[in-house]
Amino acid sequence: MKSAAIRRLAAGLALLTVSGLLAVASPGQAQAATNCAGRKIRTYPFATGSVEVYKRRGYLCAVTLPKNPGTPQHMSVTLTAYGLRPVEDSGTFKYRAGPVTVHAGQRCVWVKGRVGRAGYDSDGYTLC
Numbered sequence: 001m002k003s004a005a006i007r008r009l010a011a012g013l014a015l016l017t018v019s020g021l022l023a024v025a026s027p028g029q030a031q032a033a034t035n036c037a038g039r040k041i042r043t044y045p046f047a048t049g050s051v052e053v054y055k056r057r058g059y060l061c062a063v064t065l066p067k068n069p070g071t072p073q074h075m076s077v078t079l080t081a082y083g084l085r086p087v088e089d090s091g092t093f094k095y096r097a098g099p100v101t102v103h104a105g106q107r108c109v110w111v112k113g114r115v116g117r118a119g120y121d122s123d124g125y126t127l128c
Contacts, residue, residue, distance in 0.1 A: 036061035036099045042127065044111065044120040051077060051113030051120050053127065058105045060127065063098035064113035070094055078112040082125050086110075 038056025049066040064077040075097035076090035084107070087100040102109065108125035 034061075034063045034065075034096065034099060036063060036101070044113065044122075046113070046115075046120045047118040049075070049113070049115035049118075051111060053079075053111060058103055059101055060104045060109055061099050061101045062111060062113070063096045063100075064115060065096050066115045069096075073116055074114070075116075076112070076114045076119075078110075080110040081105075082107040082109070 034052060034054070036052070036054035038054040038059070038061065040052055041055045042053045044051040044053075048068075049064055051062055051064050054061045060079060060081070062077050062079050064075050066073060066075060072092050072094055074091070075093045076088060077098040077100055078086050078088040078090075079100050079102045080086040081102045081104040084102065087102050089098045089100050091097070097113070097115075104127075106128075108128040109122075110125050111120070111122040111127070113120045
């Protein structure tokens, strides 16, 4: 009877230890969360940040991430599916601009992102 209780107590302590280690090891991942569904298909780096693009079931989602998060700075992200209106998020943010999502289907998209004075522009439709 006592050995079963001790085993349960040991298992409980092990579970608490593992969950505590996971909480300590992953705060950076939580901060970098994009809120985009799907798998990352492209990262476009530029001098002050990057634009990340995700795809899921015909939808594309994009966010602009700064190289130095935590300080308020002007950021923007824009996705334009061919033949459709642009979807943009722009303003002063600490951690990211976006997410913005478009239903691209089989359409090509134009991708833009900016942090401060530097940015990325696909200069045409891409990801066809």
